[in-house]
Amino acid sequence: MTKIHKSAAVAVSLSLMAAACASRSEDVGAAYVSSVTYQSYSCKELSLEAQRVSSAAAAASGAQDSQRTKDVVATTAAVVIFWPAAFFVGGDNAKTAELANLKGQLQAIEAASIQKKCGISFQRT
Numbered sequence: 073m074t075k076i077h078k079s080a081a082v083a084v085s086l087s088l089m090a091a092a093c094a095s096r097s098e099d100v101g102a103a104y105v106s107s108v109t110y111q112s113y114s115c116k117e118l119s120l121e122a123q124r125v126s127s128a129a130a131a132a133s134g135a136q137d138s139q140r141t142k143d144v145v146a147t148t149a150a151v152v153i154f155w156p157a158a159f160f161v162g163g164d165n166a167k168t169a170e171l172a173n174l175k176g177q178l179q180a181i182e183a184a185s186i187q188k189k190c191g192i193s194f195q196r197t
Contacts, residue, residue: 096140097133100168102175107183115190122181122192129174136167 110118178194185192 105176
């Protein structure tokens with residue numbers, strides 16, 4: 073195999089492994105959650121639920137970013153040191169789905185809060 077072919081093979085391998093890595097938490101989109109779920113909540117209940125979901129989303133974001141870091145390290149090890157390490161790269165679809173759902177819940181709570189004119193402040197990070 074020529075040097076150009078080896079370089080091309082490495083480049084293709086890197087892009088395939090990078091695609092298998094977990095997404096960064098900020099790149100995970102919100103799953104759809106209907107605000108109807110929260111229509112019966114009072115403004116105080118919406119505020120408490122927003123705090124609970126926000127805390128859970130922060131924890132899920134940390135877990136998502138941790139998984140991404142592990143995947144990047146495994147990818148680097150696979151390319152540089154030991155190719156069987158590539159089998160440890162793959163993200164975590166359950167973590168990603170949980171984070172997307174929590175983000176969707178926050179959007180639904182915010183929509184319900186706006187509809188009820190609660191005045192709850194939602195900050196984006």
